[in-house]
Amino acid sequence: MFETPETYKGPIDPDGGFLCFVTCWRPQAGASDPEAPGEKLQMSSYIPVAPDHVCLCGSGKTFGACCQPKRLWYPVCHNPGIPGEAGYSLLKVQSATIPVIGAIARLELMDDIRLNCVEDTPERAFWIYEGDPAIQTSHGIMCFGDIELQHNRTLYITALSDLRMRTLLNLLRETCGRWIGKPQIQYDVMHIIDKRTGKSVTRQPEAPAARGRRRKR
Numbered sequence: 214m215f216e217t218p219e220t221y222k223g224p225i226d227p228d229g230g231f232l233c234f235v236t237c238w239r240p241q242a243g244a245s246d247p248e249a250p251g252e253k254l255q256m257s258s259y260i261p262v263a264p265d266h267v268c269l270c271g272s273g274k275t276f277g278a279c280c281q282p283k284r285l286w287y288p289v290c291h292n293p294g295i296p297g298e299a300g301y302s303l304l305k306v307q308s309a310t311i312p313v314i315g316a317i318a319r320l321e322l323m324d325d326i327r328l329n330c331v332e333d334t335p336e337r338a339f340w341i342y343e344g345d346p347a348i349q350t351s352h353g354i355m356c357f358g359d360i361e362l363q364h365n366r367t368l369y370i371t372a373l374s375d376l377r378m379r380t381l382l383n384l385l386r387e388t389c390g391r392w393i394g395k396p397q398i399q400y401d402v403m404h405i406i407d408k409r410t411g412k413s414v415t416r417q418p419e420a421p422a423a424r425g426r427r428r429k430r
């Protein structure tokens with residue numbers, strides 16, 4: 214069983230580590246049927262990081278040369294099990310809207326064992342991506358993002374970071390790529406703590422730069 218890092222008991226120092234967000238899904242208290250409706254739990258924890266340790270924002274630099282000297286305290290989310298990537302990424306809440314061309318998309322999503330369908334009505338279907346394989350924690354199964362289908366016409370994807378959104382869009386391309394259109398991504402405003410004042414400030418996140426492309430001179 215994977216343990217969320219909330220067992221840390223020391224002082225919380227914005228220059229000494231990260232605030233980390235985790236979402237879990239668990240069956241409703243007292244429900245005897247494991248297929249019964251459940252609930253989402255959102256938790257935050259503090260992760261101390263040494264200055265020479267790799268930064269949890271995903272830059273590839275050390276913490277001391279990256280986020281430690283910054284004035285703003287950017288939060289991260291935890292991604293254990295997302296293949297080929299570091300365990301953490303910068304928190305960037307975002308959603309994608311995707312037109313759906315064929316009703317078959319719904320059936321194909323229902324067939325994908327990586328997705329847990331928690332609502333299934335003619336108007337709306339809702340899945341949670343639980344990772345591959347799913348990660349059981351002491352608070353429930355970890356959620357890596359949501360997929361909602363409305364009226365078999367539109368998919369809404371929500372994710373906490375660029376890495377998670379990429380993972381979900383790749384999954385959709387694999388599962389029902391023939392039946393869906395191009396995603397439109399929107400970013401939520403970020404709420405970040407100013408280390409000097411302790412107050413929350415807002416920032417509009419930028420879309421990630423296109424990878425592998427460089428301007429010719």
Ligand SMILES: [Zn+2]
Nearest residue numbers: 268270279280
């Ligand atoms: Zn960093």
